[in-house]
Amino acid sequence: xxxARMKDRLLxxxxxxxxxxxxxxxxxMLGIEIVHDQATKEKAPELRDRIVERGFEKGILMLGAGxxxxxxxxxxxxxxxxxxxxxxxxxxxxREVCP
Numbered sequence: 001x002x003x004a005r006m007k008d009r010l011l012x013x014x015x016x017x018x019x020x021x022x023x024x025x026x027x028x029m030l031g032i033e034i035v036h037d038q039a040t041k042e043k044a045p046e047l048r049d050r051i052v053e054r055g056f057e058k059g060i061l062m063l064g065a066g067x068x069x070x071x072x073x074x075x076x077x078x079x080x081x082x083x084x085x086x087x088x089x090x091x092x093x094x095r096e097v098c099p
Contacts, residue, residue, distance in 0.1 A: 003027040006072070006083050014038065017094050019047055030072040031065060032090075043068035047097050054093040060086050 007030055013020040021035035034048040035041050045068045052070060055062045065071035074086065 002078050002080060002083050003030070005080065006030060006087060009087055013091075013094075017091075017098060019044060019094065019098050025072075028072070028074050028076065028078065032070045032072070034068050034070065050097045051090070051093045054096055055090060058089050058093065060089045060093075062090070 003026070006028070007023065007025060010023040010030060010032060013023060013032070018038060019034050019036070020032060021038050021041050022031075022033040024031050024033075033041075034044045034051065036044045036047075045064075048064060048068050048070060052062045052064055063071040063073065070090075072086070072090075074083070
C-alpha cells in the first residue's frame with residue numbers, strides 16, 4: 001500500500017519537474033530518472049549526484065542507480081508519514097538543483 005501511494009505521487013513528477021525523465025518500480029523499490037531534457041532523455045548524472053547529496057544532508061539516504069537514476073529502497077516497515085516526509089524532502093532537493 002505504501003509503495004503504491006509513493007509511486008502514485010512520483011508519477012506526477014515528470015509533469016512538475018523538468019529534470020525528472022521517468023519514474024518506475026514495484027512495491028517500495030522505486031526509481032527516478034534524472035535528465036537534462038525530457039524529450040531527448042539526455043542523462044544528468046551530475047544533477048542526480050547533487051540531489052542524492054542534498055537528500056543526505058537533509059536526513060534521507062538515497063542510492064544512485066545506473067548513470068542517472070535515484071533508487072528508493074526504504075524498509076518494509078515504512079509508515080505513511082515517513083514516506084510523505086521522504087518524498088517531501090526529495091521534492092525539496094529536486095527544486096533546489098533544478099535549473
